[in-house]
Amino acid sequence: MSTGIRFRLSFMMFLEFFVWGSWFVTLGTFLGTNLNATGAQIATAFSTQSLGAIIAPFIIGLIADRFFNAEKILGFLHLVGGGLMFYMYNSTAFAGFYPFLLVYMILFMPTLALVNSVSFNQMADPEKSFSGIRVWGTIGWIIAGASISYLFHWDSSENLAQGLLRNTFLMASIGSIILGVFSFFLPATPPKADKTQKLKISEILxxxxxxxxxxxxxxxxxxxxxxxxxxxxxxxxxxxxxxxxxxxxxxxxxxxxxxxxxxxxxxxxxxxxxxxxxxxxxxxxxxxxxxxxxxxxxxxxxxxxxxxxxxxxxxxxxxxxxxxxxxxxxxxxxxxxxxxxxxxxxxxxxxxxxxxxxxxxxxxxxxxxxxxxxxxxxxxxxxxxxxxxxxxxxxxxxxxxxxxxxxxxxx
Missing domain, CATH: 1.20.1250.20 (MFS general substrate transporter like domains)
Structure with a gap:
């Protein structure tokens, strides 16, 4: 693997998990302090991850594996996701926030498989090469969390009272748009499945x-x-x-x-x-x-x-x-x-x-x-x-x- 491709894959992983870590860790705190959500409502919000995980195989199996390049779908999903994040940033009530979150997670969860697909497609020996790429995702998550606390202080008691934790969604929105654009410059990862072959839903799930x-x-x-x-x-x-x-x-x-x-x-x-x-x-x-x-x-x-x-x-x-x-x-x-x-x-x-x-x-x-x-x-x-x-x-x-x-x- 060339240095250029390694850098692009590492930066892709960094942004993927930077975006997720920018808002997911503090979601419960945001909903409780900014939107006065109940425990049941917070549970409903977090369950969008599970719904996204259930729907994700259909997006990967029916679309990414059969019709379009993985990096292009990745770019499209993150560009749309960046827009949805911006709407969440501007939300003032749980009823208006939840629909955007639900659609976002349905679109985001498939990207976790897509970044892996793009990476594996460039590796002759994934068992040796993948960990060195994937670790940048963990670094991205760490930097997102550290930025919230130590750079911007959005989760301090004073800033929580002022509602500044909502800025995490703006940070995620910007990161998602950057990744969306960057994805179109990733190595080509064409679909490998035979379009003419009959598709089994049981195989996808x-x-x-x-x-x-x-x-x-x-x-x-x-x-x-x-x-x-x-x-x-x-x-x-x-x-x-x-x-x-x-x-x-x-x-x-x-x-x-x-x-x-x-x-x-x-x-x-x-x-x-x-x-x-x-x-x-x-x-x-x-x-x-x-x-x-x-x-x-x-x-x-x-x-x-x-x-x-x-x-x-x-x-x-x-x-x-x-x-x-x-x-x-x-x-x-x-x-x-x-x-x-x-x-x-x-x-x-x-x-x-x-x-x-x-x-x-x-x-x-x-x-x-x-x-x-x-x-x-x-x-x-x-x-x-x-x-x-x-x-x-x-x-x-x-x-x-x-x-x-x-x-x-x-x-």
Whole structure:
């Protein structure tokens, strides 16, 4: 791969996740402080990610894989997305904000697959080359969060009261438009599917891989993957509002510690996987969710701040040790015929169904522990996902037996 192509792909990844990180982390805080949204409304807003994840395979399978170059679709979706972000920036009520967010997420979620497609198309050996490109996405997310807290201070108590957090959508809008224009200068990635071949919806959604559930171990893993997304949704939806409400300084900037941790533990994952195997790796990831929420429950903005920082830093173990290792395990179990279908199925189940349920439950719980003064009983809120994660750990311990099959990707 030439230096020029490597730079373009890296900048594409940087902008992709800079745009997402510009507004997604602070969405719950924005909705609660700027639009006076209830917990149920905030849950509805976050669930647009799940709806986008469910619809995304149709956009990729029906359009990108068959008719148009991936980089051109990527450019079009981000240009439209930039316009939608600008409308969200100007919204003054949840009823006017939500429709734009819903359409935006339906258009944005397919771009996560498109940037991968554009990258893979330029790589002779993706296993060696992709991580060096993808890491720029994590850097983009970190810089977005750090800018909000340490450069612009939009999430400070004073600026929150003035409604300046809405500027995150303007920043995302500008970033999306830049990426939209830049996408048309990316390497050409033409469609590879045969337009004349009859298209199966079951293939697009990954349903052809459903026969893998006959394997008891995979079925236990599949069920655990859906269930663990319930506590995961609590983090995405409530972590930033929680930190802001209890008075933690620069909450968005501090949450970027989670992305730094994610990058570091991603490097350690292969070593851990080889030494301890899949079951122990997954268990560590799930137990980390239990511990993280206990730390959130008993931490505070003063003497308990180290507990919160450790809880945020556990994100690398929580995400990498369960979700990334789970993707690798799915790939190893699927075999050549069902590799793509299996990944599609697990993505649909987790980011689609699992997190849709999780956001709904998180919204109900947030409203249950809402006080008259607008604050929350956060200890009670965080103990619930901790308990759910513990139940998933027990379920997995009982029904998943150590798999003797080696994972080729890590050997």
């Amino acid at each position: 990954g349903f052809d891989a459903i026969k893998l559930l006959k394997d008891k171990n995979f079925a236990a893993f599949f069920a655990s993957s859906i269930l663990i997304c319930i506590p995961l949704a609590f983090y995405y939806q409530n972590a930033n509002p929680f930190l802001a409400e209890i008075g933690v300084a620069d909450p968005t900037g501090k949450m970027t510690i989670g992305q730094v941790s994610e990058a570091l533990f991603l490097l350690l994952l292969p070593l851990f996987f080889k030494r301890f195997g899949f079951k122990k790796t997954l268990l560590v990831g799930m137990v980390a969710w239990v511990v993280r929420y206990l730390l959130f429950a008993y931490g505070n903005a003063e003497s308990g701040l180290p507990l919160l920082i450790v809880g945020i830093a556990l994100h690398g173990i929580c995400y990498d040790f369960f979700f990334v290792s789970g993707q690798i395990y799915t790939d190893s179990k699927a075999g050549a015929k069902f590799k793509s279908a299996a990944q599609g199925l697990i993505t649909l189940a987790t980011y689609g169904v699992g997190m849709l349920i999780g956001f709904y439950i998180a919204g109900i719980v947030a409203d249950m522990y809402l006080l008259e003064d607008g604050t929350h009983i956060w200890q009670s809120i965080w103990l619930i996902p901790s308990g759910i994660a513990l139940a998933v750990v027990i379920f997995f311990l009982i029904f998943f037996k150590e798999d003797s099959k080696k994972v080729s990707n890590l050997n």
